[in-house]
Every structure is written in structure tokens, then in C-alpha cells.
Amino acid sequence: MKPKKRRQRAKREKLVILYEDRHILVAVKPPGMLSQGDITRAPDMLTEIKEILWEKSGQTRRPFLALVHRLDRPTSGLMVFARSSKAASRLGKAFRTHQVVREYVAITRGIPEETGVFSDLISKEIATSGRVQVKQERRDEEAFQDKEKHVEKHDIRNERDGGHQGHIGVHDSKGLKAHTLQEERLQARLKRPDLGAPQNQKSRPARKEWLEASLSWKRLSTDWQRDESLLLVTLSTGRKHQIRAQFAANGMPLLGDRRYGKGDARDRSVPTVALHACRLTFMHPVDKTICTFNSLPDLNPSFSDRDGIVLKGALERHKPDLSHLSL
Known part of the structure; x- marks a missing residue:
């Protein structure tokens, strides 16, 4: 067996x-292992x-195994895989519809509320x-992109000051300029991927898509x-x-996070981000049946032995909230 294959087998x-x-x-x-293979191999x-x-x-035949969720590469912790197509379909749906309770232990650079x-x-x-x-x-995408634009359509021919026929007035709270029917048709065309922009007409950049992101926490120790x-x-x-x-955006990045962290000597003192999927x-x-699996962060060197002891007690005291699961 080649040395590289021996090393891979030892890790496995x-x-x-x-x-x-x-x-x-x-x-x-x-920590450090991909959830699923990529071009880096x-x-x-x-x-x-x-x-x-x-x-x-x-x-001789390799078994069926399907990925139904992922963890970031530097994150350690629990993952569930599907061993049958039936399980893959149902577990995939459970993750998409938030019918899985996912709990993590983390160390933040900062002290939040309890x-x-x-x-x-x-x-x-x-x-x-x-x-x-x-x-x-928490606002919808239109609120971010259009500053709560209020659209009112009317026929300018009925306005007292006259105006050009065929226009549709589009007004917002800041009195934006009206668009013509031609411009409205252009916007409709740009939304059609099969048509695209007319010749000699530059298409506008795609809007950024935003998703709701919610989490809660309990402070275990400080x-x-x-x-x-x-x-x-x-x-x-x-x-x-x-x-x-989210923790970085709220001023409390995770310890050891090379991407969202502070990048100082304290972050560099640990080998990876202090984030572990613990339950x-x-x-x-x-x-x-309801399945619950626990894991202490023994594999993640950014946590201390004391962190594991504190987490173990917390997992025993705080049972997972199953109120939103379809039981």
C-alpha cells in the first residue's frame, strides 16, 4: 500500500x-474535513x-450513502447520513423544512446576554x-432594494395637467421619476431568461438574494x-x-475563525474555529421515533477539557425544544 493511501486509511x-x-x-x-468532496480532492x-x-x-458493490446536510469545513461535530433512498428523501425534506433541531457549542470573542x-x-x-x-x-428583499417603494399605476391622461398618453406613473415616497410603458415592457423582458435583454440593450445586474437567518443561544460560562x-x-x-x-456581524466573532474573526494573536493561538455541532x-x-445524539468537542482542539465538562452538564439540564417538530 502506498504511503498516501496508508495515511488516508489511518485517518478514516x-x-x-x-x-x-x-x-x-x-x-x-x-475539524478541517470537508462534508462532501470538491475540486481540491x-x-x-x-x-x-x-x-x-x-x-x-x-x-464488490459500494453501499448507498447520501448527504442530507453539511457542516463548514473548519467546524466539527455531528452529521447524519442517509443509507437508503427513502431516508434520503425524508431527511432532506426534514432539513429543508427545519424539522431538525441542530445545536452547537461555540466560543465567542465577546460576552452576550445570558x-x-x-x-x-x-x-x-x-x-x-x-x-x-x-x-x-428583518425586512423583505423589496424593502432592501427599493426603500419601501410604493407603486401606484394610473393613466396620466386623466390627470389635470395633461401629460403624454401611454405613460404609467410610478411613484415612491421620494417621488421617483415615472417610467414609460416601453420601460415597463423592458423590465418584463429582462425577467424572462428565455428572452434576455433586447439587442444593443445592457441587462441590469441581478439582485442579491437574501434569506432569513435565525438562531438563539444560552450562555454557559464566561x-x-x-x-x-x-x-x-x-x-x-x-x-x-x-x-x-451572525455573531461576527453582531460584534462577537467566534474564537479562531480565520474568515470572520479578529485575526489577532488570540485567534491564531488556536488551530481552528471554536464551533462544534454538539446535539x-x-x-x-x-x-x-425521536432520535437525539450528543457529542462533546473532544475532536476540536480549540475547546478545553473544562469546556467539555460545562457542555456535558448543560446538555443534561437543557433538553432540546421539540415544539416545532411535526411529531
């Missing part, structure tokens, strides 16, 4: 599988778990900087000297980089 053997049956598998992702959870199952089965909620808008796509953007007000807090964070939605981006609760896709 260290992966922790907490539970498996015919339909689901729950494993713990180490770096090791990823989906491929490595497939290889483990294949080696255990002794069969409990709290963030409800922001977050960009759907990652910018060239590698970060998502956060709007710290290091007053370092101005840091250990939090139990519960996701209400699951967006790219959500926890990292996962969902309805089993086939037998319909």
Missing part, C-alpha cells in the same frame, strides 16, 4: 460513527464513510471574499479576563456560515 479509521442502521448513519466530523466525510461501510461489507436571539437576513451566495453578508434587520463566552447555540434556520457570520435531534425517517 479514526472517524467516529455513533450510530447506524439500515436507513441512517450518524458520525462526528473532525481533499478527504471528505461522505467518501470516507462510504469507504468504511464498503470495507466492512466485504462486497440568552438571546439573532434574526437577520443573510446573502444566499458567498462573496468573492469568501464570506456571506448579513443584513441586521471568561471575563479574556472577554470570551461559551455558548449553546440553536439554529432555527440553516444557512451557509450562519453562526459564524442533533430529528424524527427517524422510517420508524418515526
Whole structure:
């Protein structure tokens, strides 16, 4: 066996599988590993778990395993995979409709209230900087793009001051200029991907798409000297980089976050972001029982042993909120 393959196999053997049956598998992702393979061809959870199952089965055919959610590469913690097509479909829907309780332990550079909620808008796509953007007000996309524009259509022919026939007045709170019917037709055309912009007419840049992003937290402990807090964070939605981006946007980036953090000596003193998916609760896709899995951040060196002890007590005291699950 080649040295590179031996190293990959050694890493694979260290992966922790907490539970498996015919339909689901729950494993713990180490920090730095991809959830799914990409063009870098770096090791990823989906491929490595497939290889483990294949080696255990002794069969020539590789087993079925489907990814139903992801963790950011630097984040460690619990992941559930589907081992059947039925489970893949049902678990995928459960994640899309927020029927899974996802809880994380995190260390923030800053001290929030004992409990709290963030409800922001977050960009759907990652910018060239590698970060998502956060709007710290819950408003719909039109409110952001058009400053609460009020559109009123009327026939200018009926106005007392006359005016050109065929115009439609479009007014907002700041008295924006009216558009002609020709301009209205152009806008309608631009919305048709099969038509596109007319010849010699430049198309306008696409609007940025914003998604609701909500989470809540409980403060578990505080290091007053370092101005840091250990939090139990519960996701209400699951967006790219959500926890990292929202805490950074609210002035409390996570410890060790190379993308959203402070980038100072304290951040560089730990090898990865202090974020670990510590509890996962969902309805089993086939037998319909409630499944809860816990994981302490032993694999994440940015947490101390004391952090693990505090988290263990918190998970025992604070049971997951199942009120929004369709039981």
C-alpha cells in the first residue's frame, strides 16, 4: 500500500460513527474535513464513510450513502447520513423544512446576554471574499432594494395637467421619476431568461438574494479576563456560515475563525474555529421515533477539557425544544 493511501486509511479509521442502521448513519466530523468532496480532492466525510461501510461489507458493490446536510469545513461535530433512498428523501425534506433541531457549542470573542436571539437576513451566495453578508434587520428583499417603494399605476391622461398618453406613473415616497410603458415592457423582458435583454440593450445586474437567518443561544460560562463566552447555540434556520457570520456581524466573532474573526494573536493561538455541532435531534425517517445524539468537542482542539465538562452538564439540564417538530 502506498504511503498516501496508508495515511488516508489511518485517518478514516479514526472517524467516529455513533450510530447506524439500515436507513441512517450518524458520525462526528473532525475539524478541517470537508462534508462532501470538491475540486481540491481533499478527504471528505461522505467518501470516507462510504469507504468504511464498503470495507466492512466485504462486497464488490459500494453501499448507498447520501448527504442530507453539511457542516463548514473548519467546524466539527455531528452529521447524519442517509443509507437508503427513502431516508434520503425524508431527511432532506426534514432539513429543508427545519424539522431538525441542530445545536452547537461555540466560543465567542465577546460576552452576550445570558440568552438571546439573532434574526437577520443573510446573502444566499458567498462573496468573492469568501464570506456571506448579513443584513441586521428583518425586512423583505423589496424593502432592501427599493426603500419601501410604493407603486401606484394610473393613466396620466386623466390627470389635470395633461401629460403624454401611454405613460404609467410610478411613484415612491421620494417621488421617483415615472417610467414609460416601453420601460415597463423592458423590465418584463429582462425577467424572462428565455428572452434576455433586447439587442444593443445592457441587462441590469441581478439582485442579491437574501434569506432569513435565525438562531438563539444560552450562555454557559464566561471568561471575563479574556472577554470570551461559551455558548449553546440553536439554529432555527440553516444557512451557509450562519453562526459564524451572525455573531461576527453582531460584534462577537467566534474564537479562531480565520474568515470572520479578529485575526489577532488570540485567534491564531488556536488551530481552528471554536464551533462544534454538539446535539442533533430529528424524527427517524422510517420508524418515526425521536432520535437525539450528543457529542462533546473532544475532536476540536480549540475547546478545553473544562469546556467539555460545562457542555456535558448543560446538555443534561437543557433538553432540546421539540415544539416545532411535526411529531
